[in-house]
Amino acid sequence: MATGTDQDVLLEVRDLRTRFRTDHGEVPAVNGVDLTLRRGRTLCVVGESGCGKSVTARSILQLVEPPGRITGGRVLLHPDPDAGGADAGDGHASATASPAFTESVDLAALSPKGKEIRRVRGRDISMIFQEPMASLSLVHRVGNQIGEAIRVHNPVSKKEARRLSVALLGQVGIPSPERLVDSYPFQLSGGMRQRVMIAMALSCEPRLLIADEPTTALDVTTQAQILDLLADLQKRRGMGMMFITHDMGVVAEIADDVAVMYLGNVVERGTVDDVFHAPKHPYTRALLESIPRMGGARRDRLPAIRGTVPDPAKRPTGCVFRDRCDSAMPGLCDTVDPPPIDVGGGRQVRCLLYGGAEGRGPDDQVGGTGDDADPTPRTGKEAADVDAN
């Protein structure tokens, strides 16, 4: 399951690095991210603002804008094992113009403006964004914007595209789609706009949907409706979904797998049950503890993570979380950059409590100074403590 060789793996992100060039030098926004996305499963990427989750999502489709650029790593999109067979679904994907590719493609190696990446965008992988008001063009009709998405990848007439747009609007729960297809986004409510975005993203039956905080800008009721809609569409179409959020409640509701990000790294990933019930990384534990619970004693202060996220331009050496970590090991955590450690059951943790300091030198490690310490007994002891929790 963890190796990523099975047929259900859609997309693998390996050691992805995206940097932004600024006046103060290069700032790494994504610093070696590993993710695995599977068919029919939802991966939630959680983390605080600025941890690089959105940039990771945009890097997958080469949508990072200058001064940002991908500086390393691979984004492997695997071919659909039963391409052609799955098209029967909603009737219109059978008109797909360009044949599906048969070999894995490294999207990170493609030119951001080239034809190859454009064929993937919207067809194999599509994306919805946080602000439906700002993400739709306000001066083009809804039907025009959806129809355009269909016509980029499918050789259909405008009339047919319009018919398909109406059908899609119906599927995402828009009332009287024949009328609303001719409206402008500024005439719709926030929830309706996000439904339009979803209809647009689903128009070419993508295998993967990347949703970048799609419910953050919506009120709670609408948020719940959109979440239900996305979960339902994902299940019916069997597509993979990458869902970016900072809301642990949302994660609990829709995730199958979770990846926790902190300052450009995935610090822990695994299935939602494993991560929620037995969080391993100190950051994940702290995050979960800081969620307010119904029925908890009211006078207890809600635990918060002390300190603030370091400036990505001045990344500390070693573990980037160590200054805020209750289990930080002096002399070790400040020198060794924790590598991803497989801890069984498809889980990965980037924390020296679980190993990784045994003189191994990941390429970006600072000077190998971690060798000075003798971490083995200590790590073992700490790890045992963690497991006992």
Next chain:
Amino acid sequence: MRALVIRRLFYMVPTMFAISLVAFLVIQLPPGNYLTTYIAELSARGQSVDQTQIRALEERYGLDEPIFVQYLRWIGGIVLHGDFGQSFQYQRDVSDLIWDRVGISVALALATIVVSWGLAIPIGIYSAVRQHSVGDYVFTFIGFIGLATPNFMLALLFVWIAFAYFGESVGGIVSPEFADSAWNLGKILDVVSNLWAPVLIIGTAGTAVLIRVLRANLLDELRKPYVVTARAKGLPEWRVIVKYPVRMAMSPFISTIGWVLPTIVGGEVMVSIVLSLETTGPLLLQALRNQDMYLAGAFILVLGVLTLVGTLISDLLLAWWDPRIRHAQAEEV
């Protein structure tokens, strides 16, 4: 949309009335009138002026009557008979004097708009999309030079170069051989062939401004999330840019159509004088200096009305261009 047009046409009536009033008052503002100027001229030449002759002239032109009577007679003639009065200086009907000039001014303004848009839009898009590229800097440099050089200076340069190097005497939009002929194809072709130089000279500053405006607007729009959405659909980059951000960045262009006309008419006065173009500018200036009030008043009124019409056209275009404006205005009705 039709309600919008009707409402806007209706609003134009009181505005036109106000413009006519202001036009008339403005030409009355300087002390004296055509006769005092005329008398001053005559006495400067050492001729004596007979008081009875002055009185006779005053009576003939109605200059002895109160201002509002003069205004009513003037505007009444225009509205009822299309009669703009007499030019004191030329001793001819004002209508005979102005229409050819207004026509040429409007043609010049329209040609300048077309040329400056044709240049500014592609250059502005290029400069924004390739911000900080060599081409962007080159266009910015040329643009600032165009912006900083007074148009009459360019006109002088042009006249000098044409004369010194090509032995051509530049001047006029209508060549002498067509000066008195009626409008026909030959005359139109002649006008077009003479128009390009004034159009380029008058258009430089405007083009430079438009390039800057479009570049700045487009730079704002290119960063908006809807552009990323369009890219994420898999659209080719040029289609993304032309369909979405350029469309948004063009709105200010459309709203400038209304005041392009008066600025061109006002701004080209000196260029027209240098190039001796038969536009409204030089004649208006002359009429104002001589206190040839009906001629000046007619020009100001016609230019005011043209501005109103330009504003109406640009508002309607904008409503057509941007559905948000259309719907906001439809709700107001």
